[in-house]
Amino acid sequence: MQGAVLYGPRDVRFEERDIPTIIKQTDAIIRISAACVCGSDLWPYRGIQPIAQPTPMGHEYCGIVEEVGSAVTSVKPGQFVIGSFFASDNICPTCQIGYQSSCQHRELIGGAQAPLLRVPLADGTLVATSEVPSEDLIPNLLTLSDVMGTGWFAADAANVKPGSTVVVVGDGAVGLLGVLSAKQMGAKRIIAMSRRASRQKLAREFGATDIVTERGDEGIARIKELTNGISADSVLECVGTQESMMQAIKSTRPGGYVGYVGVPHGVSLDGEQLFFSHVHLHGGPAPVRRYLPELIKLVLDGKINPGKVFDLTLPLDQVAEGYRAMDERRAIKSLLRPNGTN
């Protein structure tokens, strides 16, 4: 089979790879219905996060179970499944308190930008839908594997409640779905920080009530102005830079919450500043598995349409263009369809 492999900065190739097989009896092999390019794939793509060797790419996936190991009992061939970017057993103490992305036996998923994928710990990781969903639902369901689950975790970690005032820092796909999540959780006011017209439009569609284009001190001042001088109850940090993290902390009211899900690159916090900020900080890799059943239901009931973040759809063999378009910000998020499965 052919799949995406990253060789170095801005060098993604679509090339021959080994067909994945069952290695442990707890594995499943799934035939990918759709995959996509993650904002976090852009860190190694841009060379900011160096790679040691050519690396099969992709960790967001959904598809049809092709084969399962002899120990797998909860999913079977022919079922449509979605899983998280971290495989988890879903039974260890850490999983049981809802932090499956820190599972004691977690394994990072890789190589999903391909026709077939091996998923370890299939019983704990994969959630099957009761029937194979219609084609139009696939993009929505695919987002639950990471980007939507991550936006949802950002809002949950930021303690968004009915009536909350929320700020979302970052207008990438995660930030936009953070807006959608906050709306779904009942936030009254959602301020999206964005400078790009197409993203502002989608943010509004997802439920943003205000747009702030300023950044840094001006951005912080603008948030204060919009919130009667007190700043926001909940702030979603969806970027992962020093600037975005400080933007988030300084846009939060005393006693408020920052939910941070941008993978940090070069972020360091000053203890004294943190001390006097009086904010709660909670974040990390989203425990997507915890939210899958609830989010699948919201999609199947037509309550949310997170697949709208895909503004570019390509056949899998054009994966390199999917990366380029996101790198150059021509696309918010690229959806990839393996040949012959759509």
Ligand SMILES: [Zn+2]
């Ligand atoms: Zn676990």
